Amino acid sequence: MSRRIDYFDDSDAPAANSIVPSVNVVVADDNGRVLLIHRTDNDNWALPGGAMDFGETLSDAAVRETLEETGIKVEITGLVGIYTDPRHIILYTSNGEARQEFSVVFTARAVGGKPTTSSESREVEWVEPEAIAGLTMDRSMRMRIDRYLAQEEQPYLG
Numbered sequence: 001m002s003r004r005i006d007y008f009d010d011s012d013a014p015a016a017n018s019i020v021p022s023v024n025v026v027v028a029d030d031n032g033r034v035l036l037i038h039r040t041d042n043d044n045w046a047l048p049g050g051a052m053d054f055g056e057t058l059s060d061a062a063v064r065e066t067l068e069e070t071g072i073k074v075e076i077t078g079l080v081g082i083y084t085d086p087r088h089i090i091l092y093t094s095n096g097e098a099r100q101e102f103s104v105v106f107t108a109r110a111v112g113g114k115p116t117t118s119s120e121s122r123e124v125e126w127v128e129p130e131a132i133a134g135l136t137m138d139r140s141m142r143m144r145i146d147r148y149l150a151q152e153e154q155p156y157l158g
Helices: 058-070 139-149
Strands: 004-008 022-027 034-039 049-051 072-083 088-092 097-100 103-113 121-127
Touching (some): 004 139, 022 034, 022 139, 034 058, 058 072, 072 139
Parallel strands (some): 022 103
Antiparallel strands (some): 004 088, 022 049
């Protein structure tokens, strides 16, 4: 099975061999719960998201990836931040790709659908903000969610 391994400031991390524009999406419902997936490739909880495809905008990618991974159709509403820390390397064991982090994190509201798992998500849940701290997730994903929950006025640029 193909795995995803996240490294941060780790001397054991492979050297990056790619940079791919990608997105994550914070979808919150009217009760403030956040839509999260339980990933199949690393067993962590995460925001929905993925790589941008040729011929689409980043916001198109955000809408597509959220629908593919969660079954929820969304409308983009804002920006949490841009995350490009070269100390964060993501290794994909299926092909040896070692990707330097490059993720734009959007906010969105649900406009249709129902939580549905996919090949990338073993669970799809609306999670209460206070329960998020107890979920297993990568450090970079937790930073993104914490930034959203802090309701910072300006997007993160780093």
